[in-house]
Amino acid sequence: MVARTTVRTRYLELCLFLILMLHEALADQLTDIVVNAVLCIRKPEEPIDLFMVEIMHMRHKFDADTRLVEGLVLDHGSRHPDMKRRAENCYILTSNVSLEYEKSNSGFFYSNAEQREAMVLAERRQVDERVRKIIELKNKVCSGNDNNFVVINQKGIDPPSLDLLARAGIIALRRAKRRNMERLVLACGGEAVNSYTFVEEVKNPHSCTILIKGPNDHTIAQIKDAVRDGLRAVKNTIEDEAVILGAGAFEVAARQYLVNEVKKTVQGRAQLGVEAFADALLVVPKTLAENAGLDTQDVIISLKGEHERGNVVGLNHNTGEPIDPQMEGIFDNYSVKRQIINSGPVITSQLLLVDEVIRAGRNMRKPT
Template sequence: MAISLLNPKAEVARAAQALAVNISAAKGIQDVMKSNLGPKGTMKMLVSGAGDIKITKDGNVLLHEMQIQHPTASLIARASTAQDDMTGDGTTSTVLVIGELLKQADILIGEGLHPRVVTEGFDKARAKTLEILDSIKIAIEINRENLLDVARTSLRTKVHQILANVLADVCVDAVLAIKSKDKPVDLHMVELMEMQHKTETDTTLIKGLVLDHGSRHPDMPKRLKNCYILTCNVSMEYEKSEVNSGFFYKTAEEREKMVQAEREFIEQRVKKVIALKKKLCDGTDKSFVVINQKGIDPMSLDLLAKEGIMALRRAKRRNMERLALACGGIALNHFDDMQESQLGYAGVVYEHVLGENKYTFVEECKIPQSVTILIKGPNKHTLTQIKDAVRDGLRAINNAIEDKALIPGAGAFEVTAHKELMAYKDTVKGKSRLGIGAYAEALLVIPKVLATNSGFDAQDTIVKLQEESRNNKEPIGLDLASGQPINPKDAGIFDNYIVKKQIINSCSVIASNLLLVDEIMRAGMSSLKG
């Protein structure tokens, strides 16, 4: 063989052996992820050698955290994290379906069928499944109810049910707040702010902005009402420039003079702000807040504090954009000819201090088009868990808005697809129909695992579901509380269309690729284990 001539140390696994390696890897990773599927899936707590904790049941997080050594397994892991990058959901399902497709194929191949024939069947089945998916999707109106359903379904697979309900409300309201007609939603306009404080169900939506810093002057006001907000990107600190440095060439006096001039220049800027504040606020009940992307040094802060202005420095670059959307006004790059119309407005601005961390709340904005989800939790790992979940929840909502359609959840799609694929199988001639059958069986892994995770018998449940499905035109799913068939539409359980579509596409492709591998080579590395 060529490779062993070139590199005698290269390890090679061929034909049946190669397939066995791939299938066992897929099964292995499936076993790990199985128990986490669905709202009743368990959580995994990952503890590192140094005692760092992470609690999650999000497939994507798990795959990132687990140190996957096996090349095939890491290939599958990468495929499903790609799924997550695109849609924010469906990672666990991807792993399960790939594993199941390979398992089913293994049976057929064991009986002598060529892998190529199996993959042909898979391919036909995939095309058909996509058709089925299109036929059962439910066009929706974008309203709070519908979005809540899909957000809840997605979030319950990632966090505890009570928390999922809270987060679903928060996420939907956030997206609805920033959504403007006919324009795609920019999820960056939802700021996620973590606060290690209270409990996870205290997570709330702030219709405004929360900044992770506060004023750095003891005399500045901590709470202001009726505020003009000046957002700017103008340095208000004295900095040595390269011109006035040079310790070899200048005397101390010369340098001092330079410093003086530079300082004065900055002071002029601060005075312009103060003048504007005086013009607009003096004699009224209004107050003035400066939020700067650049620095503000203690001397400038002092001047501002004397005027009762609250000033924040080093704001996040993205917050400049968000502030403009939340409060109105525009971010200024210089202080010449400032107008009232360039300023934003907030009903109240106040500071909250937690240990060494300060938070500034900008609230009661007129028409906030940028909002903040304030994530709370007692410890770091809870915050991370919620943050991951919120990101996925937002994505799920956004997906629904973009698709303008939903798919009945609770395993209903898989059961329906199985039923129709079996019917389709009979119309196909030749051996590839076996592949279609295998594909149909593989899809059932989702309702089976859902049932197992809820404490029901997988076979019993599947039989019940199929019976019900045969007598019913509507898609039938599994009620995880009772183990009985339900109509997911009535229960408000919906999945994203795009997520399912991605799962169908990527699973079939990966599984087919792995099946067609007939030689695994590994050169220059350590050993290869099945």
């Protein structure tokens, strides 16, 4: 519910400011994706590391094809036309060795073609030996079964080596990113699709990828922002183990409590401060009303009236009528609300202090 509130709020802001469309169907789809992504990487008794959720994107006709891969997505596929495009029940060898002829600044001198050919063969012998050992490992682990063998290498693989691996029935990927190599140890199995490689259907994934698809860069950027907001919202909810009623219900209820209860406990000018802080909380429901094109005064009067009767309600931005946020599943993060309330007075004090400093400076410049 918190993720849906976050993602749909993002959608509402974008639509109202004519930035872009994140329609409700896509927002609900992203809700399921971000929740499942956080639950995928969550480990008992350990902090949630959102860096274990890789966010990738690709140009695609439909943004609704955005999906969660409970595994890894590499932004390149096999590099030989004879290698398989899809493989199941795979052994994956992750390596960081060079399988290509490496140029050097050394000089070679020869007097005939035979000497030159011998030098070339000597240079290839070391690389071919590495490839031969990989093929031997494949034959050892895949003999007697129909399993496949995949090599994901952080360094390069030259065409002759690719030919040898392809003839041995090995799928080879080269120049994989370091961060992907580190995450590959959490997964097994592989599936090659177009220029991407999907490592999924793993037994205990503690890393996952959200593959975002969209028709243009602007759509992809907006979906990315919504996904990041949703991931953070789910993470906060799990760590807080608490939620706050959304749709402006908390702010109106807090304002009622400050005016009716807290204001009576202070004397003098402090009462004005409590009242000013209480009224400032109403900025949230007022902003919701303004963004929805509603009359803010009517909305605030209606919400206050319901709260005075003991009904904790929020704003339905579609109809302008009060709603029960708990019944509608509209919640906000506890940690976010707490930080906002704590930061408000601190920021205000700093701004007032700046005014005092400026005023003091002007007085100092006046002639005596």
